[in-house]
Amino acid sequence: MREQLEALLTAAIDTLIANGTLPATVTPRIVLDRPRDKSHGDFATNLALMLAKPAGMNPRALAEAIIAALPENPLLEKSDIAGPGFINFSVNKNQLIEQLEAAWADDNLGVPVAAQPDTVVIDYSSPNLAKEMHVGHLRSTIIGDAVARTLSLQGHKVIPQNHVGDWGTQFGMLLAHMEDELKEQATETLELADLETFYKAAKTRFDEEKGFADRARQLVVKLQGGDAYCLKLWQIFIDTSMEHCQTVYDRLGVQLTHADVMAESAYNNELASIITDLREKGLLVEDQGAQCVFLDEFKGKEGEPLPVIVQKKDGGYLYATTDLAAVRYRTDTLNATRIIYVTDARQALHFAQIFNVSRKAGYAKDNVSLEHLGFGMVLGKDGRPYKSRDGGVTKLADLLDEAERRALELIASKGSDLSAAEQADIARVVGIASVKYADLSKNRTSDYMFDWDTMLSFEGNTAPYLLYANTRVKSVFQRAGIEPVSLTGTIQLATEQDQALANKLARFPEIIASVGSKGMPHYLCGYLFELAGTFSSFYEACPILNADDEALKQSRLKLAALTQRTLEKGLSLLGIETLERM
Numbered sequence: 001m002r003e004q005l006e007a008l009l010t011a012a013i014d015t016l017i018a019n020g021t022l023p024a025t026v027t028p029r030i031v032l033d034r035p036r037d038k039s040h041g042d043f044a045t046n047l048a049l050m051l052a053k054p055a056g057m058n059p060r061a062l063a064e065a066i067i068a069a070l071p072e073n074p075l076l077e078k079s080d081i082a083g084p085g086f087i088n089f090s091v092n093k094n095q096l097i098e099q100l101e102a103a104w105a106d107d108n109l110g111v112p113v114a115a116q117p118d119t120v121v122i123d124y125s126s127p128n129l130a131k132e133m134h135v136g137h138l139r140s141t142i143i144g145d146a147v148a149r150t151l152s153l154q155g156h157k158v159i160p161q162n163h164v165g166d167w168g169t170q171f172g173m174l175l176a177h178m179e180d181e182l183k184e185q186a187t188e189t190l191e192l193a194d195l196e197t198f199y200k201a202a203k204t205r206f207d208e209e210k211g212f213a214d215r216a217r218q219l220v221v222k223l224q225g226g227d228a229y230c231l232k233l234w235q236i237f238i239d240t241s242m243e244h245c246q247t248v249y250d251r252l253g254v255q256l257t258h259a260d261v262m263a264e265s266a267y268n269n270e271l272a273s274i275i276t277d278l279r280e281k282g283l284l285v286e287d288q289g290a291q292c293v294f295l296d297e298f299k300g301k302e303g304e305p306l307p308v309i310v311q312k313k314d315g316g317y318l319y320a321t322t323d324l325a326a327v328r329y330r331t332d333t334l335n336a337t338r339i340i341y342v343t344d345a346r347q348a349l350h351f352a353q354i355f356n357v358s359r360k361a362g363y364a365k366d367n368v369s370l371e372h373l374g375f376g377m378v379l380g381k382d383g384r385p386y387k388s389r390d391g392g393v394t395k396l397a398d399l400l401d402e403a404e405r406r407a408l409e410l411i412a413s414k415g416s417d418l419s420a421a422e423q424a425d426i427a428r429v430v431g432i433a434s435v436k437y438a439d440l441s442k443n444r445t446s447d448y449m450f451d452w453d454t455m456l457s458f459e460g461n462t463a464p465y466l467l468y469a470n471t472r473v474k475s476v477f478q479r480a481g482i483e484p485v486s487l488t489g490t491i492q493l494a495t496e497q498d499q500a501l502a503n504k505l506a507r508f509p510e511i512i513a514s515v516g517s518k519g520m521p522h523y524l525c526g527y528l529f530e531l532a533g534t535f536s537s538f539y540e541a542c543p544i545l546n547a548d549d550e551a552l553k554q555s556r557l558k559l560a561a562l563t564q565r566t567l568e569k570g571l572s573l574l575g576i577e578t579l580e581r582m
């Protein structure tokens with residue numbers, strides 16, 4: 001309950017700051033005491049006394065304002081003002097028990113189904129197909145997957161959109177190189193086992209070989225103009241590249257499939273009409289031959305308005321043009337009420353501009369929420385963008401190989417009595433989970449340092465720790481030969497530790513709600529880590545199988561089973577596979 005109260009008080013303070021009762025500069029530390037005399041309630045705080053001065057109010061009046069600003073919560077029975085301005089809280093323990101009993105009976109552990117479900121388009125992963133997926137695509141792919149799973153659990157209609165880059169100018173040089181390679185091999189099929197090498201070879205020729213660049217440029221124009229031969233070559237390349245992506249998705253356990261691909265090229269036929277439409281709506285200005293939308297909201301360094309270029313002087317379209325067409329498709333055809341983009345934070349300006357133009361052009365009406373979930377970079381130990389040993393970008397496939405290899409070494413070093421095949425399977429799960437969890441557990445908006453030793457550690461907020469915690473709770477049931485479904489009786493809050501665990505479990509729905517609304521998977525990671533810790537303390541302090549009486553034993557087993565289900569559900573929302581044993 002302590003945590004719930006802290007959260008309620010924080011929300012109340014935010015409200016009072018927003019309505020001007022409190023200055024925005026206050027950063028109160030919320031302290032909750034346990035009154036010795038239970039008639040004073042279960043918790044007390046001196047918050048109003050501490051904030052009276054900065055608020056310029058008398059403490060009792062401020063206490064009243066705080067109470068009035070507390071969000072509704074059935075767990076809070078009543079709040080009273082005492083003495084010079086203390087606030088006493090009485091909690092409703094029956095309510096807590098009821099909530100957990102309801103969670104127990106629910107597959108979704110008490111996470112409510114949205115009363116008005118959104119149709120959420122979530123644009124994530126979206127790699128450029130000219131190259132293989134590299135470490136930079138990890139974040140978008142797994143954060144997007146976790147958010148998509150969370151929103152689905154909440155009952156929203158989720159439509160993933162993999163907006164792959166398959167239409168840019170780089171394809172000219174790839175086609176030119178392909179053409180020559182195919183002639184040489186005199187076969188219809190091309191060995192594209194290593195796209196990275198192929199890309200590099202094409203790029204070198206583009207930069208160095210006389211006449212190659214011109215040929216490449218002509219081929220793009222032909223391709224984008226619908227030339228059958230170019231399209232055929234291009235399709236071979238795209239199919240192979242997409243296969244590579246799918247292999248990575250499957251290994252990562254993300255839910256994306258071919259059906260979710262809506263590539264840049266798919267909008268090709270819409271681009272001209274976007275230009276006409278923007279012109280009709282009076283939004284276009286010609287600037288040095290290019291078609292632009294100028295927005296008052298975006299200014300350059302000298303205060304000059306920044307243009308969003310939607311058509312180049314030579315008639316070519318841009319990344320922004322395709323994104324405008326995509327917004328229109330997503331609202332008109334997919335009926336999205338919420339569109340989420342998961343990309344690198346460096347694209348923030350691009351999306352702010354796209355959102356702005358989309359509103360002005362009416363592609364996104366007021367009832368549609370447009371959100372850019374930006375994320376920070378993956379850094380190496382030197383604090384610079386993460387690189388492979390040879391200094392190049394790290395292919396995601398190689399990174400996952402290394403994760404599995406390191407996890408296998410770790411498991412073998414612990415001296416396991418499992419068969420080699422079992423160890424290899426556990427290593428696969430642990431390796432992939434470690435990479436994903438290390439990323440998802442960091443605040444999305446910050447950069448983070450990629451470090452094998454920390455992510456594979458059994459201590460701290462890591463995948464191995466949580467996977468192990470989960471198997472440990474499972475083993476309580478295995479050893480006792482008890483099936484969780486057979487448990488009877490109701491949950492009791494016999495001791496502080498029973499209560500602490502019950503409180504922690506009861507917060508799951510609230511955590512899920514914030515992950516869904518803010519697109520922040522690290523809230524869930526932090527919660528699961530705390531839950532595992534609270535369970536440890538409970539497990540040490542409270543005998544389960546040897547509890548004082550049968551009713552208490554049943555209650556504790558129920559709390560343990562709920563813990564296990566919550567860990568497993570939480571990890572599954574993060575797209576992390578769990579293990580039976582480790």
Ligand code: ARG
Nearest residue numbers: 123126127128163165323343
């Ligand atoms: N292909 C882009 C990149 O790799 C990301 C696309 C994100 N989605 C979008 N609708 N612009 O940077």
